Amino acid sequence: MAIPMLPLIVRALRLCGALCLAILSLGAGVASASDAPPPVVVDADGTVHVPAMAVPVSSMLSPEAKHYMNDHLHDMQNPEKVKQRGGVPVFMEPYLAEAKAAFAYTMREHRVGGVRVFDYAPKAGVAPRNAHRVLINLHGGGFMGCFPGCAELEAIPVAALGKVRVVSVDYRQGPDYRFPAASEDVALVYRELLKSHRPEQIGIYGCSAGGMLTGMSLAWFQKHDLPRPGAVGIFCAGLTSSANGFGGDADYMTAAVGEARPAPAWPTTTPPTWTALPYFKDTDPKDPLVSPGSSDEVLRRFPPTLIITATRGFELSSAVKTHTRLVALGVPAELHVWEGLFHGFFYKPDMPESREAYDVILKFFDRNLAR
């Protein structure tokens, strides 16, 4: 606490007593780099009252990622940047320009099984090892937007670097459509691709809502007696939900450092809902078709599963919990967590950490899909 403030604070304390004592001592940690930190209070039920703190950008990031983390936090507080223009959030426009400049690919818009897709391939053609393989991409966007923005950023680097075909599905979303519209669309595309591919040659992956939908699709396939695909990737997601995101500690711990927004209030006076997404209105969180993480029976039948998250990702808890559960059930599941980065960090392609993630994704599918 800066010394000149001290007499004023003492006077403020005299005015409002014990509550202000708590308030002022909490504030002290933020107002200066005091060496007398505010206390941590733990309630009888284990709720931790975390004092205010200042958290620098992680020292472990590459210079590019430090810059990017900083930009992202400021973007998230700028209403103009989070708007979407033509299915692309404004803050993603430069990342999309980067991707289009950095990678040589082709894209063909058409219909597969009656569903609109963006069908990506490397410009020089798919690698011989991938001649019979195909990846289905399920884009992010909270089941209410971000097509084609998220789809392009998830599909272009994978198609170009992996020299593999990627079919990105424009599945039906909220608020116009509700569950199970998206699962039906994925199944239509999958059924059509099964006419030309063995299931073990098909991989499915997606980020955020697309990661959830990847898990939901596996449950849907099980229910409708479709064969299981060769491997899947659940990125920027886990297979649980909450009113505040994906559930667990990350709902609280990553809100400020990952998205520059306050943590949800706890305890809360609003009645709990299992998800805030309109697409899931009136669904039952115990239904494994919407919440596959709730069913060991469904999870047990998953193919090899790659899970990608980051320490500032609000999906962190759900992602690691999904991994732990899959492993306990005997599913070959792989977890990769990037330090100091956030939900969907690899949407910016021109960054060492994103390149690491692409490499992990490509090697995983190459190891696990049949030729």
Added chain:
Amino acid sequence: MAIPMLPLIVRALRLCGALCLAILSLGAGVASASDAPPPVVVDADGTVHVPAMAVPVSSMLSPEAKHYMNDHLHDMQNPEKVKQRGGVPVFMEPYLAEAKAAFAYTMREHRVGGVRVFDYAPKAGVAPRNAHRVLINLHGGGFMGCFPGCAELEAIPVAALGKVRVVSVDYRQGPDYRFPAASEDVALVYRELLKSHRPEQIGIYGCSAGGMLTGMSLAWFQKHDLPRPGAVGIFCAGLTSSANGFGGDADYMTAAVGEARPAPAWPTTTPPTWTALPYFKDTDPKDPLVSPGSSDEVLRRFPPTLIITATRGFELSSAVKTHTRLVALGVPAELHVWEGLFHGFFYKPDMPESREAYDVILKFFDRNLAR
């Protein structure tokens, strides 16, 4: 904010102006479950001013783990509980009693290569598949204590459940000894075991300081032309350090929710040191023998490596960064992160999450060690 306080706060504000405005708005989030959360301020350099928040025990934990997390937080604030009696922190005494009651094992204290060890075996004898295998355990304790407490809690479940011999090393520690005393002791034990085992039949693992020492030992073996062991486990640790722990976001984000202590102040006026541990006094963080995470050349030569951490573990950032780096260098490395738990959570054996961790550890060594 409770209504009766409001006039007092307005008066306090008049006294100290803008600073108090920030302080009071920050305090409001803690004082009540207000639906108007305090703002998140992001500095130009990306530092995030995280408002105070209340974080409940993770809803994703087992009932046993919820109880345990709560106990741990209260224990950490109780000076009597963190004291050590005979090399066992008081809060660990019940966990040790649990381990001794739950598992059938034998322990023989003797010397291997001149170094004192606790040599564990399952009471019914090692499994035939493990007849030629041995695990070296390097216990936690910040290089200044916790032998035999940490050693027993790391070795007994593994020896008993895995039906495998575990040699836990009483390596020299600070403040009486300094680097490289511990590395020398591990090498003495390893050299002696190499007389009766092939290196690929030997695994090494440890938690916290023992996880760091596992990595340091690999660097030491490389330097001294010792063969590399078959597989290693770096638990509750990563291969980087900081003045506040293991470095990265977790230094800040996990302090309150994992250990019930305040996050370090940022920016700090104290000169940065690379580690606060006396054992490392006067060492150079660029020396891969003390900080193997700093050297790609050393990491590249690691054997298959299992990394275990938890979302409230102050080693989280270092652990995931170490994993990411190993993977990028082509080392077969596996990461497992337990949601909602803390540094060394599996020291309590009678808990589903600990049993999951033991299972992961045992399967990893069984897959990766030669018979």
